[in-house]
Amino acid sequence: MGGVFGKKKDGDGGNKSNHNDMEITAHDRAVLDLKNQRDKLGRQKKKMAANMDRLQGMAMELVRSKQKTKALLVLKKKKVIVSNMEKIESMLDNVQELVDSLEFAARQAEVFDSLRTGADALKDINAQMDIDEVERIMDDTQEAIEYQNELSNALAGILQPGEEEDLEAELDALILDEAADMPSVPVAEPGADGIEEYSYDSDVGVVPARSSAARSSGRVAMEAS
Amino acid sequence: MGDYEFPRFYSFPPFFTLQPNEETRANQVSAWRNFILGYCAAHNVSQLEIQSALDSPLCHNAAIDRKLSEDALRLFIDDLVATRNAEWLTSDHTTALIMPATPDEVAAAIYDWIDTTGQIGDVLTVYELHSGDTTVGTSFHGLDAVLINRALDVLASQGKAKVFSASSPEDAGVKFFPA
Structure with a gap:
């Protein structure tokens, strides 16, 4: 990828003495021709302006020395020069306009060229990235990310939501099994009202101990018999 | 005078x-x-x-x-x-x-002017450098054409300019290049 950009840079930068870089194009020559014309018109304009000043001075001089017809003739000459100068001025404008648009067009062509180079470079880069390939890579990446998540969850001891439910169900089952094996849990407190207290007697076996009084009377009866 | x-x-x-x-x-x-x-x-x-x-x-x-x-x-x-x-x-x-200013100095002044006025890559006539309306006020305006040419030679040797002519050889022009 770097080569796409690097190549352009090599051709652009440096190599000042390279003749390819310092090329004079047909466009340059055309501009030079036009600018030379502009310079020549400019020089002619200067010359005419000087001529005009000279004729103006001459006319004034003739008026002062009362040579009216000669002065008129000079003024006529001046008028011709003025109209020529106007023509030159409009030509100068035209030439300058053409020079400007030529230079502008060249700039535009340069921009167009850079745009095309840029678009080509972009196309090159895109061509290196097939869409199916990208999708495959993205899938691979997704899988890898998921695997990574699983790994890190396992390492951190965090369980998956489904797994947690499973475990909870397993725990409930265990609790139920345990409850089935065991006697029922007494509900009332020992010694409370209406609750039998058992004591052991060798003859009678286990007898409920009703009360301390009954117990003692029982014992007395047995001793008597 | x-x-x-x-x-x-x-x-x-x-x-x-x-x-x-x-x-x-x-x-x-x-x-x-x-x-x-x-x-x-x-x-x-x-x-x-x-x-x-x-x-x-x-x-x-x-x-x-x-x-x-x-x-x-x-x-x-x-x-x-x-x-x-x-x-x-x-x-x-x-x-x-x-040459009160040496060709090197004139060359530097010309290139500096070209650079600051955004004319790099443009074609100029040698005439407009020393007598053009746009160069009035620059140090090289009004200099002898021979001296201007010497300065352009200096720039050419530095790869900053190239002198060429179009239809007539006496109407030389110069194109400026980025330094």
């Missing part, structure tokens, strides 16, 4: 005679170097013709009736050639181009 003030040593008679003492001669040469450059700059002289220069106020101080010899003038101009401030234009050394 009238406001040029001659240096004080201009009225000093020995100034016009080549000094035999080596040290004094060196001082004299350097004084003349600055004098010729200053005089030519002030009087808009760029091409100095030896014979007419000898009769001009440059080499002839009528007030003290002293005149520089041709040999001495040639020596001083040779010194200017050595400092790149002058160049013999003819092979028989009768006319010299006097």
Whole structure:
């Protein structure tokens, strides 16, 4: 990828003495021709302006020395020069306009060229990235990310939501099994009202101990018999 | 032209005679170097013709009736050639181009102007560099075309410009390149 950009840079930068870089194009020559014309018109304009000043001075001089017809003739000459100068001025404008648009067009062509180079470079880069390939890579990446998540969850001891439910169900089952094996849990407190207290007697076996009084009377009866 | 003030040593008679003492001669040469450059700059002289220069106020101080010899003038101009401030234009050394700014300095000034006015990559005529409306006020406006060409040669050797001509060879143009 770097080569796409690097190549352009090599051709652009440096190599000042390279003749390819310092090329004079047909466009340059055309501009030079036009600018030379502009310079020549400019020089002619200067010359005419000087001529005009000279004729103006001459006319004034003739008026002062009362040579009216000669002065008129000079003024006529001046008028011709003025109209020529106007023509030159409009030509100068035209030439300058053409020079400007030529230079502008060249700039535009340069921009167009850079745009095309840029678009080509972009196309090159895109061509290196097939869409199916990208999708495959993205899938691979997704899988890898998921695997990574699983790994890190396992390492951190965090369980998956489904797994947690499973475990909870397993725990409930265990609790139920345990409850089935065991006697029922007494509900009332020992010694409370209406609750039998058992004591052991060798003859009678286990007898409920009703009360301390009954117990003692029982014992007395047995001793008597 | 009238406001040029001659240096004080201009009225000093020995100034016009080549000094035999080596040290004094060196001082004299350097004084003349600055004098010729200053005089030519002030009087808009760029091409100095030896014979007419000898009769001009440059080499002839009528007030003290002293005149520089041709040999001495040639020596001083040779010194200017050595400092790149002058160049013999003819092979028989009768006319010299006097350059108060050396071609290198002019080249730098031109390229700087081209750069700051955004004209790199553009084509300009040599004429518009020294006489164009756009260069009025720059240090190289009004300079001799030969000197401008020397400066452009300098830029060409640096790869910053290329001089070429289109339809007629005398109408040379120059294209500027990025440094």
